[in-house]
Amino acid sequence: QVQLQESGPGLVKPSETLSLTCTVSGGSISSYYWSWIRQPAGKGLEWIGRIYTSGSTNYNPSLKSRVTMSVDTSKNQFSLKLSSVTAADTAVYYCARGATTFDYWGQGTLVTVSS
Amino acid sequence: EIVMTQSPATLSVSPGERATLSCRASQSVSSNLAWYQQKPGQAPRLLIYGASTRATGIPARFSGSGSGTEFTLTISSLQSEDFAVYYCQQYNNWPRTFGPGTKVDIK
Numbered sequence: 001q002v003q004l005q006e007s008g009p010g011l012v013k014p015s016e017t018l019s020l021t022c023t024v025s026g027g028s029i030s031s032y033y034w035s036w037i038r039q040p041a042g043k044g045l046e047w048i049g050r051i052y053t054s055g056s057t058n059y060n061p062s063l064k065s066r067v068t069m070s071v072d073t074s075k076n077q078f079s080l081k082l083s084s085v086t087a088a089d090t091a092v093y094y095c096a097r098g099a100t101t102f103d104y105w106g107q108g109t110l111v112t113v114s115s
Numbered sequence: 116e117i118v119m120t121q122s123p124a125t126l127s128v129s130p131g132e133r134a135t136l137s138c139r140a141s142q143s144v145s146s147n148l149a150w151y152q153q154k155p156g157q158a159p160r161l162l163i164y165g166a167s168t169r170a171t172g173i174p175a176r177f178s179g180s181g182s183g184t185e186f187t188l189t190i191s192s193l194q195s196e197d198f199a200v201y202y203c204q205q206y207n208n209w210p211r212t213f214g215p216g217t218k219v220d221i222k
Binding site for chain 2: 100
């Protein structure tokens with residue numbers, strides 16, 4: 001059974017960079033697309049972007065200028081960096097498998113942007 | 116960007132009754148439409164893809180229909196575990212976009 005686990009700081013200061021890692025277990029990260037999705041408290045879901053294990057990426061235009069995704073196949077991990085964060089970036093961040101539909105999800109990690 | 120809308124925002128249903136949820140896309144997404152269920156404190160779970168194909172392990176009481184811009188998720192006989200928020204999502208275009216959700220609660 002594939003499992004995903006997000007990790008990273010739960011508190012980030014405004015203007016700094018949010019950094020999260022997703023560790024995949026129970027299966028190989030290779031030959032799949034992997035996505036980041038976020039959800040502000042009490043609100044809907046926003047797709048942030050996706051990465052293939054080759055390193056190719058596709059980002060949401062609304063965040064493209066601030067997002068960088070990377071993958072480390074040796075560690076079965078992929079990562080998200082979101083720069084110049086503001087309070088509007090406060091949300092639960094999920095990692096998920098897929099770039100069309102998302103069939104496996106992490107439990108989510110709350111990231112709060114505050115000084 | 117394709118904008119997804121869902122109606123109603125909240126649907127109050129008694130256990131055992133049928134629930135019908137609607138999703139509309141701002142332009143055609145063909146059959147590239149998925150439905151997810153999310154319970155409080157949990158990640159979303161994939162229910163339906165391709166507008167009408169149930170994902171692995173999803174009970175037959177969940178069914179999806181539609182194509183183009185109009186879609187429906189039907190839960191034939193609501194069980195206690197089905198009270199949750201349901202989201203539709205299109206994957207015909209980039210960026211992938213979700214609807215605002217329909218909350219199904221107990222009447």
